[in-house]
Amino acid sequence: MPNLTYTAQGHFTNNRKMNLTICIPSEPTTGAYVVQLYNLSKKTKNGNINAVFCFFSDGTDHPIEHDKFDYRLNFDLDAIKNYDYAIDFDANAAEALFLFFHEKQFDEKDLEKYFTDLEKLYDRIKRDGNQSEDGFLKPSFGPRKIGTSLVIKMKGN
Template sequence: MTDLTYTANGTYDRNGIATINICIPAPPTNNSYRTELHNLSKITSSGSINVIFCHFTNGQTVPLQHNSFDYRMGFDVNNSLRHPGAVDFDETLEEALFIFFHDEIFSQRDRTYFFNHIEELYPLIKQQGNQNQDVLLKLAAKSTTVQPRKVGLSLVIKR
């Protein structure tokens, strides 16, 4: 069975309102999850790509393992922090790449890495489907071997 931990499914509408379900446990009642949303949308040689990057931490230093989409997020993509060089999220496009990144350190360096590799990641997800990956420790601003550094890469569709 394919491990879909950290991947997502969901939709966004023509006003940029997104409803995303992520394959991690629902937060405990004290809501110990912390997230930051960043717009990494980009114009490439083949056109515009919508990208939302969600940095996530749960205060733990081990990766999660989960098999259902229990964590639900609702947000306006237009209120996301804009990464340097990113363009406006285009609500007219039919899909968006959603990057859900689990790490205890919220680093600009990590976001820049993903922004620089969108042209490689997007076709990979289009061809092979939603997936999770380990992220290289050397990319971290402060590398340690105990950080989760896991990423879920998913396509979210316009409804």
């Protein structure tokens, strides 16, 4: 069975709400996890890709291994930050690519790299399904793991 740590299950709505559970432990205490959300949606030659990048840190240098979708992440898409080159998130689209990035620190170069490779990530998910893997290589400050998942639009919304 593949390791699904850092992958997501859930949906989004026409009201621009995203409701997810992530395959990591529930937050042990309020404020223990740092979460920063970015719209990374992109126009490509094959159409638009809805994408949300979530930087996550639990303050440790260790990756998480987990087998249950225990962490709830619900947010309003209009409240997240926009990456400079992102297009608007389309709440009428059928799906969105969700990138859950675990690292002790991150910077704009991480956003740039994942934005650049969004089509490759999307094609791989369509072909192979949700997956967890090591983040793109660079000198690491911590665990540097990423879960990539397709999140669907809730039917009737």
